[in-house]
Amino acid sequence: MLTIALILHSASNDNMGVGALSASEVTILRRIAKSRNISINIKIIQGFAKRPPYVTGEDVEIRPTRPLRKPLDFFSAIGDSDMVIDIGGGDSFADIYGRRRLTQMFLMKYLTHLARKPLVLAPQTFGPFKHRLSTFLARQTIRLSAITATRDSMSTTCLRDMGIKGDIIEASDVALRLPYDLPPARGKGGAVRVGINVSGLLMSGGYTRNNMFGLQMDYPQLMRDILQRFADHPDPCEVHLVPHVISWQRGALEDDYAASVRLSEEFPFVTVAPAFTSPSEAKSYIAGMDFFMGARMHACIAAFSSGVPVVPMAYSRKFAGLFGALGYNETVDCTTQSADDILTRIFDAYGRRAELAQAQKTAFETGLEKLGHYEKALGDLMERLAKRS
Known part of the structure; x- marks a missing residue:
């Protein structure tokens, strides 16, 4: 043994x-x-x-x-x-x-x-x-x-x-x-399921609460702008806020779930995903999205490795390092790019979902x-x- x-x-x-x-x-x-x-x-x-x-x-x-x-x-x-x-x-x-x-x-x-x-x-x-x-x-x-x-x-x-x-x-x-369950089959048409991971850590300004990671924009406002853009989008969208850090301690700095709930009170059209009890449960939920973005890298990896077109929102070099090494170059950098640049990149990628899916498939094979x-x-x-x- x-x-x-x-x-x-x-x-x-x-x-x-x-x-x-x-x-x-x-x-x-x-x-x-x-x-x-x-x-x-x-x-x-x-x-x-x-x-x-x-x-x-x-x-x-x-x-x-x-x-x-x-x-x-x-x-x-x-x-x-x-x-x-x-x-x-x-x-x-x-x-x-x-x-x-x-x-x-x-x-x-x-x-x-x-x-x-x-x-x-x-x-x-x-x-x-x-x-x-x-x-x-x-x-x-x-x-x-x-x-x-x-x-x-x-x-x-x-x-x-x-x-x-x-x-x-x-x-x-x-x-x-990471193992996961395939989502139920869906018919053609219907609203586009958009998954957004909101980082409780970045919403709080990092562990120091003072823009610890040197972001070039107001991250909470950027998330509000993204939600508003999807609310106004001509395509019918079904927006899901998907937490990937879920604390059992009330008021925890990093809690994505609490941050998502607070945003849903401002934007009642969104759906807040459940408080997942395991990583595989989270990935199984993310696998049911048609498009995904987020500042938690492993929420993005869950999308990437389950075939969901994804725009990682980097706060450190680990994002570009990982996805770039696989030839998947859709990462936006919150430490160097402005809010306007990031919004443009995200919604350009949203319009190229089929292209992203093909690039993702090739990159995933490289990763394995x-x-x-x-x-x-x-x-x-x-x-x-x-x-x-």
């Missing part, structure tokens, strides 16, 4: 994007184990959570811990594992989210090295690292890792610029593998091919470790 610990994943995060990474990683591990006849046990090491886990199964164990408060407890949690997979929350292995989060990430990585467990850096965004110490520590832990996989060319370039000379697998986002390189390397490592155990 091969025991695989997942760190900086989560089986019960309010952010369905982090959950999508975790559910997809488990799906990939199960596919590899089945194809290579390896028995596995998956241990998800995460913080304490009130939300029930949505990544479950006989082969899954949830192990709560607080690494910063009790590092020895984390060390004990990985002690009986054969390997550790770290996905960095998708994009948190960087300076941009603050010192506390990065300190925890370094602590967990270095304790894994200390325990002499092979560390797999699963496909994620690396950087930017702006400070000398964080750059040094990142470079050292990457050099000690068994597998390093990026999900975009920008991250690969970042690592090379840091001096990483070893093998780097440029893959894609594991959430391309790139992801396959990570899956092969991961499978080879699992096979070698299984033979030893």
Whole structure:
């Protein structure tokens, strides 16, 4: 039995994007184990959570811990594992989210090295690292890792610029593998279903509440302008506000659901999607849209990987890095473009939905091919470790 610990994943995060990474990683591990006849046990090491886990199964164990408060407890949690997979929350292995989060990430990585467990850096965004110490520590832990996989060319370039000379697998986002239910068949005609993800984080101005990400426009006003444009559009539109961070804590800064409800009070013609209980449930809902846009990257990946034409609304370089690496170039950049430019791009894309769908199909196939390189390397490592155990 091969025991695989997942760190900086989560089986019960309010952010369905982090959950999508975790559910997809488990799906990939199960596919590899089945194809290579390896028995596995998956241990998800995460913080304490009130939300029930949505990544479950006989082969899954949830192990709560607080690494910063009790590092020895984390060390004990990985002690009986054969390997550790770290996905960095998708994009948190960087300076941009603050010192506390990065300190925890370094602590967990270095304790894994200390325990002499092979560390797999699963496909994620690396950087930017702006400070000398964080750059040094990142470079050292990457050099000690068994597998390093990026999900975009920008991250690969970042690592090379840091001096990483070893093998780097440029893959894609594991959430391309997230399972979902196909939407019911619909007849031709009828209103166009438009899905819009409203980011509660950006509506609040970021964690600092002071335009933390340096947006070039008033994001709340941009969302109101988009809704008004669809309200006035000559095509009959059925607009759905689709949250992808759904907090169990009232008044949470990041809560997309609460932000969507507040907007629906101003625009009563919209439909607010349910408070999803799992990433796959969210993706199944998004799959029923005819057009989608949003500032939560994994809400956009859910659309992209289920065949829905999508305009990602970037607040960091991870968006353009991921979608651009696949040849899908419909991302708008809220940090460099004006509100007028973004509105023009969105409604131009809306009019080219059929063209976007074809580009999306080709890009998705490219993404799965790139992801396959990570899956092969991961499978080879699992096979070698299984033979030893």
